[in-house]
Amino acid sequence: MPAAAAGQSEAAAPQVIALPxxxxxxxxxxxxxxxxxxxxxxxxxxxxxxxxxxxxxxxxxxxxxxxxxxxxxxxxxxxxxxxxxxxxxxxxxxxxxxxxxxxxxxxxxxxxxxxxxxxxxxxxxxxxxxxxxxxxxxxxxxxxxxxxxxxxxxxxxxxxxxxxxxxxxxxxxxxxxxxxxxxxxxxxxxxxxxxxxxxxxxxxxxxxxxxxxxxxxxxxxxxxxxxxxxxxxxxxxxxxxxxxxxxxxxxxxxxxxxxTAQHGGPRVPLLVEQASEFFLAERLHPRGALELAPSFGVLIVLEGSGTLRAENGDLELQRGHTAVLPHSAGAVRLEGELVAVHCRPPVFSSE
CATH class of the missing domain: 2.60.120.10 (Jelly Rolls)
Known part of the structure; x- marks a missing residue:
């Protein structure tokens, strides 16, 4: 399991973190x-x-x-x-x-x-x-x-x-x-x-x-x-x-x-519409690079390997790794040849 992104401490802003x-x-x-x-x-x-x-x-x-x-x-x-x-x-x-x-x-x-x-x-x-x-x-x-x-x-x-x-x-x-x-x-x-x-x-x-x-x-x-x-x-x-x-x-x-098995785009929405009131999930196939908007989230890598690049630190990923993403990590960039499930809480507009 990769270590947490460098510099993690109680005083530091939270970073993308690999989890056991x-x-x-x-x-x-x-x-x-x-x-x-x-x-x-x-x-x-x-x-x-x-x-x-x-x-x-x-x-x-x-x-x-x-x-x-x-x-x-x-x-x-x-x-x-x-x-x-x-x-x-x-x-x-x-x-x-x-x-x-x-x-x-x-x-x-x-x-x-x-x-x-x-x-x-x-x-x-x-x-x-x-x-x-x-x-x-x-x-x-x-x-x-x-x-x-x-x-x-x-x-x-x-x-x-x-x-x-x-x-x-x-x-x-x-x-x-x-x-x-x-x-x-x-x-x-x-x-x-x-x-x-x-x-x-x-x-x-x-x-x-x-x-x-x-x-x-x-x-x-x-x-x-x-x-x-x-x-x-x-x-x-x-x-x-x-x-x-x-x-x-x-x-x-x-x-x-x-x-959804036959859907192979970079982002595959996984759940039916009524689930969005409770949570959101996508299957990600970066095939190079894919940007994720700022949000608390959970990433589960099902296949392959790659890198999660955030504003305050990067995290190397491979099959079987799980990670937590804080909102403060900003617009996260997922790179590599991998398949991952990205889970998030529901999103409410401020408008």
Whole structure:
């Protein structure tokens, strides 16, 4: 992993910084594809998530999940200490000193349980957070004979039916009620808060989320220790009000899924339009050089090598590297023969 750009100190303006893996222990298996991408020998069995440039802690934890910078500081604390430099004025006007973004590499070594996430409104009312957890998946790798994800009920489901499935832990009924969607690298899926979903074994994604760790785990048996840990400490019926029980037909699904594998321009927008309210993502193919506008952002290099040139320092990149870009780095120039995913928080105009 390359070192941070020269001269990084607490007093200096933040620079583009390379980040090590950050894989807090999870309840499900995975991590092999993260190790392969990063060129690491780390073979941990329960490290399926690499939280990249994270200022979000795992639910119920004080620091687990937070990114620690090469100088020893938590990124969360560095951003809070110099929010203007890290985030820019317009971002602060909209979100304060919160990055408004959580990015992960997620390697599903087994199928994830059926679960969903609260909306902003539910999170404000019940969890004391301005953010719920809408998310999106960018498929960057698959393995196995039939890589799939599961998204939304196929038809409307009554509240008492959902309650029965959860109470009896009827995994077959829950999974069987969802749309099963085959995926391949280049596919992207937008997952609005409240939508029941799961990721199948062998699916490797870059995941963008609102910056929380809120999950309502409908299918907890065989995954979590007990039902109490499945509902964020909420009363069960209250928690289940987060579930969108409406059926997702072909038209609804088509508005959430995008196929980008055949798009090879310098910048490929990866997510459907409605995702832009929550986060932005592009696949970058510089083929020489490409300029990125000033913004807080996360860069994940999928192929090749190159250089990230910023006003206050350069960073050498190669496959598997991840980096955080502060707003103060200015108009960053990405050079080289590489493929990278660039993730950003939503952009709000000052006009």
């Amino acid at each position: 893996a950050n894989q807090p222990h999870q309840f499900y298996r995975g991590g092999r594809h993260i190790a392969e991408l990063r060129g690491s020998s780390d073979d941990r069995e329960f490290g399926p998530e690499d939280w990249v440039a994270s200022t979000t802690a795992r639910f119920g934890h004080s620091e687990s999940g937070l990114t620690r910078l090469p100088d020893g500081r938590l990124l969360r604390d560095a951003v809070a200490a110099d929010a203007e430099a890290w985030l820019g004025h317009e971002h602060i006007a909209a979100f304060g000193d919160d990055t408004a973004l959580l990015v992960k590499l997620l390697d599903a070594g087994q199928r994830l349980p059926v679960h969903c996430h609260p909306t902003d409104g539910f999170a404000r009312q019940h969890l004391g957070s301005r953010f719920g957890k809408t998310e999106a998946w960018i498929v960057v790798g698959t393995s196995g004979p039939q890589p799939v994800v599961y998204l939304g009920f196929r038809s409307d489901v009554a509240p008492e039916t959902v309650e029965h499935w959860v109470r009896t832990q009827d995994s077959s009924a829950m999974l069987g009620s969802l749309n099963e969607i085959p995926v391949r690298p280049g596919d992207t899926v937008h997952v609005p808060a409240g939508t029941p979903h799961a990721i199948g074994a062998g699916v490797f994604v870059v995941e963008l989320q609102q910056p929380t760790d809120f999950s309502i785990t409908l299918e907890w048996e065989g995954f979590l220790a007990d039902a109490e840990s499945a509902f964020l400490g909420l009363e069960h019926r209250a928690a289940l009000r987060t579930v969108n029980r409406a059926g997702f037909g072909t038209e609804a699904l088509s508005g959430l899924i995008k196929h």
